[in-house]
Each structure stands twice: as structure tokens, then as C-alpha cells.
Amino acid sequence: MLQTVPVLLFGPTLPPAGVPTECLVNEHGIRIPPQQQVPFANLRADIGGFDHDQLQLHWQSEGSDYMLVASSPASQQQLKQLLPAKLITGLKGWHVATLSQKTVWNSLIYGAGVLVLAVMIGVWQYDHLLNWAASRISIETEHKMGKAVLSAYNKRQDAIVSGAAVNFVKELGARLTQGSKYQYQWLVIKDNAVNAFAMPGGIVIVNTGLLKKAGSADEVAAVLAHEIQHVEQRHALKHMMNSAGVAAVVMLVLGDANAAMIMIAHQVSTQFFSRQVEAEADLKGAQLLLKQHIHPEGMAQFFKRLASEQPKEGSIPEWLSSHPDTTNRIQTAEQFTKQHPCTYCQHVTWDIEAILENINRHNDSDEKPQP
Numbered sequence: 001m002l003q004t005v006p007v008l009l010f011g012p013t014l015p016p017a018g019v020p021t022e023c024l025v026n027e028h029g030i031r032i033p034p035q036q037q038v039p040f041a042n043l044r045a046d047i048g049g050f051d052h053d054q055l056q057l058h059w060q061s062e063g064s065d066y067m068l069v070a071s072s073p074a075s076q077q078q079l080k081q082l083l084p085a086k087l088i089t090g091l092k093g094w095h096v097a098t099l100s101q102k103t104v105w106n107s108l109i110y111g112a113g114v115l116v117l118a119v120m121i122g123v124w125q126y127d128h129l130l131n132w133a134a135s136r137i138s139i140e141t142e143h144k145m146g147k148a149v150l151s152a153y154n155k156r157q158d159a160i161v162s163g164a165a166v167n168f169v170k171e172l173g174a175r176l177t178q179g180s181k182y183q184y185q186w187l188v189i190k191d192n193a194v195n196a197f198a199m200p201g202g203i204v205i206v207n208t209g210l211l212k213k214a215g216s217a218d219e220v221a222a223v224l225a226h227e228i229q230h231v232e233q234r235h236a237l238k239h240m241m242n243s244a245g246v247a248a249v250v251m252l253v254l255g256d257a258n259a260a261m262i263m264i265a266h267q268v269s270t271q272f273f274s275r276q277v278e279a280e281a282d283l284k285g286a287q288l289l290l291k292q293h294i295h296p297e298g299m300a301q302f303f304k305r306l307a308s309e310q311p312k313e314g315s316i317p318e319w320l321s322s323h324p325d326t327t328n329r330i331q332t333a334e335q336f337t338k339q340h341p342c343t344y345c346q347h348v349t350w351d352i353e354a355i356l357e358n359i360n361r362h363n364d365s366d367e368k369p370q371p
């Protein structure tokens, strides 16, 4: 009994999309109307199609290649049943191919899973990634970043350029940064907020408010030592990288500093470091004071001074910004001083009268005359 299967026929003179026709399977071979008769011996079964599950029958006729495929999954099933098992043995490759196709998909899904896992680990170990990226950034690039941040800092115009206040900060800063790989830049800004903060690359802002509020030069030294550690430990750099986002970091690592600058420049100089980072700056800052033979108790004293006052809204100093636990910091700083008795340490001296005069003169000159 002859069975007819709907197929698509492809051949050299036929349209590329194939011609719908039908295929008759008899005991000798297949017959495609009107006149092609192909013995099974001349047929080659193959697997093709987008999903790699399409049964194709190939043959040659009068020197030309022909191919047919079933026109639907149902007719393909029909075709498979009608064709002799011998021919279908060629379809073992089909299963293998289908299997390998599955393997590809499985690999892709597995790969996606690994990627998701990697991202999760990446988030989890974000600090490590950030440290790695930061380690790829040169001091020179970091300094460029700092300059970009400074140029976006809206109070840079209020810098006092000369006088006793400026000299004091620069001299104390130079003493505390001896042997550093950074070229520090100290800026005294006319601002009553009791604050100081570091930008990447060694740019440190010291507000006049800090100089006015500090009870001693030791306290200022403690603040500067703390800020210096934000530079030395690259806290400021990592903070900027973190804020600027992954794209900027990638550009920095790839060396496209200028593009990254644009992304970073809008970052405000206000920093909110984690407690862990602040604790590190406190500890290493205190160690730095000792190294420079400066009494480290200025740190605890300054904390106490700040803690005794409620910071005005909107002017939370960098020192307190991320610290509801100032009490802990005071205790830690006092403990450090106790554990490191320093017989050779000296108190930092300053001419506070001259410094205040320098600040006030600057203030007066900028004030509008009273009516």
C-alpha cells in the first residue's frame, strides 16, 4: 500500500523556500510526482533545521542535489515510520545531534548560572573587587581624580591663600606626611562648619571652623592624621570609585581617566565612610601621630569636644557623619593612648592668635560693608 506524505522539495531549479509536494514511499524507494523515483540505496538521511530536529532526505539526480523535508512534525513522524530501518539508522546521528544541542543549551544555562553566582560573589566580596580595581589605579590618575573632585567643590573659591592659618596647616601637614608617596595639597577653606576631609590623591580640605573649634594644635594634628589615613589607605579613592559606579571604575582601570573624570566630577565632596573605614583611619592616624612624636591624646580630646555639641542640621562633620557611636571612638582613642605611653612625644605648638587673626581678617575683607 502506498502512502503519501506532504513534503517540501528543494532542488537546483526550485525556489529557495522549496516547493510543497508529496512523497510516496513504496518498497523500493520514494517517488516524487511527477517522475522522480529514488531507490532507498541512493537516499541519505540527515538531520537539519534550526532546532536540529528536522529529518532531511538527500539524493542526487542527473548530477544535481535534491532534498526533501516533511512539511510538518506529524508528516515527519509518518515519514520516519515508512522509511526502512536501515535508512533510519542514519538517524542515530539525529539523537546524538539533538543530544549535543541539548548539551549546548545546558551549557548555556549552566554558564548563566555560573555568571549569576559570580555576580553574587562579586556583590558579596565587593570590597575585594573595589580593592583590586583601586590597586590598578596609579597615584597620578588618583591625583587627577582628586583634582576633578576639587574642581567640582563649590567652596574652593573660599580658600584662604596665605597667612598664619594656611602656614600652620601646611607645615603640620608636611610634618605628618613625610615620606609619603602622595604629593599633598592643603586647602584652608573659609567655612565655619567644624570639618576637614580628604579627596583622592592627597588633596585635604581644612575648614576654618575646625581651627577655631579645636582646643589645641594636638587636636588639629589628630584630625589631619585621620584625614591623611583616608588618603594613604585610599579610602577617598575607593569611596569616589564606589560612588561613580562600575562604568567609571572600568574606564579608570582601562586607562581612560578622562572619561571617568567626567563621571566622577559631579561627586560631592561630602563623604560618608563606613564605621570600619573610620576606625581604621582613627587607629592608623593615632599611629602616625606617635611616629611623628606627637601626643595622640588630641584625638580623644577632639572627639569629646565634638560629642559635647549637637551638630547643626546640614553641617554634620565628616568626623561624625557615619558615627552614632562617638562614645566608642572616644574609648578606643583613650585606650590607644593608654596602651602607647609616649615619653618622647611633644605637643604641637601654634600661634592661635595669629591664626585667628588671619581667619578673621579674611572674613572681614569679604564681608559687605554695613549700611
Ligand SMILES: [Zn+2]
Pocket (backbone or CB within 6 Å): 226, 227, 230, 273, 278, 281, 318, 319
Ligand atoms: Zn574620617
